[in-house]
Amino acid sequence: MDDQTSVILARYPRGHRDCLIPILQDIQDEFGYLSEPSVIEVGRYIDMPTGKIYGLATFYNQFRFEPRGRYHIRLCQGTSCHVTGAAGIVSELEKRLKISSGQTTRDGMFSVELVACMGACHLSPLIQVNENYHTRLKQGDIKEIVDSYLEGDE
Numbered sequence: 320m321d322d323q324t325s326v327i328l329a330r331y332p333r334g335h336r337d338c339l340i341p342i343l344q345d346i347q348d349e350f351g352y353l354s355e356p357s358v359i360e361v362g363r364y365i366d367m368p369t370g371k372i373y374g375l376a377t378f379y380n381q382f383r384f385e386p387r388g389r390y391h392i393r394l395c396q397g398t399s400c401h402v403t404g405a406a407g408i409v410s411e412l413e414k415r416l417k418i419s420s421g422q423t424t425r426d427g428m429f430s431v432e433l434v435a436c437m438g439a440c441h442l443s444p445l446i447q448v449n450e451n452y453h454t455r456l457k458q459g460d461i462k463e464i465v466d467s468y469l470e471g472d473e
Contacts, residue, residue: 323349324357328364336365343376352383388423388430390468393447397436400444407458408444409433415465428469 327345331338339361346357353376362369376382394400394409413419416429423430439445442454446464453464 321357321360324360328361331364333364336367339365339367339372339375340379343372343382347382350386352386354384385421385423385430386427389428390448391430391432393432393434393437394420395437395439395443395445395447396433397440397443399440400437403443404456404458405444408446408456408461411458411461412446412465415461429465 324346327342327349330345331342342361342365343353346361347353350357358369358372358376361367362372376384392412394405394412396405396409409420412431416424416431418424418429418431420431420433437445437447439452439454442452444456445452445454446456447453448464448468453460
């Protein structure tokens with residue numbers, strides 16, 4: 320077992336299944352995602368089959384099973400963004416990065432996540448790359464944005 324996973328599990332009383340979500344949240348906060356070995360170890364610790372843990376974790380969209388890229392891109396799919404062209408932004412981003420939502424590029428540079436709403440409807444359509452926002456986007460803006468992160472300008 321990973322030392323940091325052991326530290327996280329030690330914070331919770333052994334065998335209490337009601338701590339499952341906080342345990343998974345802590346592991347994801349520490350490592351950025353839920354790895355297969357960590358899920359197996361949690362199952363052993365609280366005496367729960369890994370299938371049940373995966374079932375619960377996949378029910379909530381907050382949990383990830385792949386590491387995020389160095390640049391994590393969140394794309395707003397709210398009504399305003401949808402109406403102002405978010406579908407084209409998604410399409411261009413997936414084409415340029417050669418990944419779909421929920422995936423990470425092979426080199427680990429980029430990951431993509433579609434979100435329901437980012438609460439910035441007046442700036443639609445928009446994406447968030449790590450802590451940076453790119454607003455009022457057009458499909459043609461994606462190449463420049465991706466290239467700027469590849470060149471380290473952001």
